[in-house]
Amino acid sequence: MAVPHPSSSSSRSHPFLSHVYHTSFHHHHHHNHPSLVLFWCLVFSLLSPLALSSSSSSSSSSSDSSSSSSSHISLGIGETEGTKHDLHQAILRDEAVARLHELGQVSDAATHLERTFMSPASIRAIPLIRGWMEDAGLSTWVDYMGNVHGRVEPKNGSSQALLIGSHMDTVIDAGKYDGSLGIISAISALKVLKIDGRLGELKRPVEVIAFSDEEGVRFQSTFLGSAALAGIMPVSRLEVTDKSGISVQDALKENSIDITDENLMQLKYDPASVWGYVEVHIEQGPVLEWVGYPLGVVKGIAGQTRLKVTVKGSQGHAGTVPMSMRQDPMTGAAELIVLLESVCKNPKDYLSCNVQCNEDTVESLANSLVCTVGEISTWPSASNVIPGQDARLFSMTYQLGCTRYVTKDRFCAPLNESTMQTQ
Missing domain, CATH: 3.40.630.10 (Zn peptidases)
Incomplete structure (x- = not known):
């Protein structure tokens, strides 16, 4: 060409x-x-x-x-x-x-x-x-x-x-x-x-x-x-x-x-x-x-920050490892995803200001912050195996402007x- x-x-x-x-x-x-x-x-x-x-x-x-x-x-x-x-x-x-x-x-x-x-x-x-x-x-x-x-x-x-x-x-x-x-x-x-x-x-x-x-x-x-x-x-x-x-x-x-x-x-x-x-x-x-x-x-317009986070756990057999002895990274990841959703829906409940922000900043985030987990993967991704680790891509976007x-x-x-x- x-x-x-x-x-x-x-x-x-x-x-x-x-x-x-x-x-x-x-x-x-x-x-x-x-x-x-x-x-x-x-x-x-x-x-x-x-x-x-x-x-x-x-x-x-x-x-x-x-x-x-x-x-x-x-x-x-x-x-x-x-x-x-x-x-x-x-x-x-x-x-x-x-x-x-x-x-x-x-x-x-x-x-x-x-x-x-x-x-x-x-x-x-x-x-x-x-x-x-x-x-x-x-x-x-x-x-x-x-x-x-x-x-x-x-x-x-x-x-x-x-x-x-x-x-x-x-x-x-x-x-x-x-x-x-x-x-x-x-x-x-x-x-x-x-x-x-x-x-x-x-x-x-x-x-x-x-x-x-x-x-x-x-x-x-x-x-x-x-x-x-x-x-x-x-x-x-x-x-x-x-x-x-x-x-x-x-x-x-x-x-x-x-x-x-x-x-x-x-x-x-x-x-x-x-x-x-x-x-x-x-x-x-x-x-x-x-x-x-x-x-x-x-x-x-929206500014975007992308984070790749890995949650490590202990791999094991899904049928034989008791719940009390598990270190399942998938459940930990699920809790993090739910927490991220809560932070973005109600940032005033989670965020506090320091010298670099004020209450107006937090108020603006309450009307514009959006967070998304767009990708999640596990190893070895088998139905009868507790994952050994769970890697996922967080895509968090935030918008301080308006339309x-x-x-x-x-x-x-x-x-x-x-x-x-x-x-």
Whole structure:
């Protein structure tokens, strides 16, 4: 696989996050996809006021669109003033959804979606995503960490770029919207601007990035793709190996990406050259659906700590060792799991403050701390044997931020009053 390297003039060891915007939405299982429509409110406002066209004769525009090969939808923003924003329904909804389904079929497993860092499915996804980017009028390349980039440079505009994107890898048995939604949504928005002849009228460069790794499934080391661009990935991480003994560096070389210590450092983005970053992401929980809102503006994301803990015991025959003489690590592990559950449900009952925290910190944890034991294994894993030891992987996540859940009107109206006005 060819790995184009960005030209020195643009230095495309680009920017990283000076302003971060992250949105999350719940997917409704019907054809209207209102959450996608809401997302365009944000994306188009960030791209340029010129990105949205309005028409004083909305009824005429609506009738013309029915005979067009690219049908249209209206967000309803500013309709009280007789204006509508045509957003090419065929692209922003129908084509975007079709591409989500298509990318969801690119998998290393036949029965479920699985696409990990530099796996065969991941390599098949790269030209597919690049093709979509080029279809939207973007210049594309793959960097030394396997991230896929698509960029448009306006003729006259700020040198600071807006980055948009998400990750293209998945967890095992993943949902087809996880990561892919943020990539495809960004590409679709830019394709509309290309069709309208407005791609060159953007106020700043726009770059779509499909990050090669976020989930960390293969190498148990998350954010390989974005960490490299942020300049916070240590060189030593290239030597981390998967279960087959293949290192990150080997996996890249197997796919014709010759990464070295030097060119890893070249990937770091200069923060001064980035205006901001925005990402749309499917909500991976039930809250939006539960509160009845299609969209949330994320003000904080979960930080994750993973601990592997081994509880040792004494192996023995399950039928002959009396209960009073057992040292069963499985029962000890079970007690720890229940204790962990209690701590996370009621942290105020277990945690006390020292000089590094206060009561507000504990109160925040009470509303946001989540803990999970995601993996447990025993030896020798036989029904008639008391385990000799019980190793398990604790995955404890905690979130000190929050998500603001919003309706269409509450979300779009402020944008309409400020950056979304047509100039």
